[in-house]
Amino acid sequence: MFYGREDLVAELTNLAVDDEHITLIGLGGMGKSSPAKAIINEPPATEKFADGRFFVTYDSLDHSTITFETHDSFCGSPMHRTCWC
Numbered sequence: 001m002f003y004g005r006e007d008l009v010a011e012l013t014n015l016a017v018d019d020e021h022i023t024l025i026g027l028g029g030m031g032k033s034s035p036a037k038a039i040i041n042e043p044p045a046t047e048k049f050a051d052g053r054f055f056v057t058y059d060s061l062d063h064s065t066i067t068f069e070t071h072d073s074f075c076g077s078p079m080h081r082t083c084w085c
Contacts, residue, residue: 009035013042
């Protein structure tokens with residue numbers, strides 16, 4: 001169950017549909033995945049990115065090495081299009 005972060009989800013959803021890049025950073029277990037998964041299912045996001053939305057984790061990577069190119073190799077598409085991390 002996801003509760004109590006409606007304002008955060010709304011704010012981040014608006015940024016995403018306005019083509020802003022969003023990065024959720026923090027230690028494991030802090031609650032990054034839950035808002036990310038909520039955002040990709042918000043109506044404005046599902047409408048704008050109707051061709052596909054993906055949830056990608058970088059658990060197997062050294063976070064200091066993540067670049068747009070690294071991201072694209074995981075998703076198979078540019079970050080600004082359809083892939084949510």
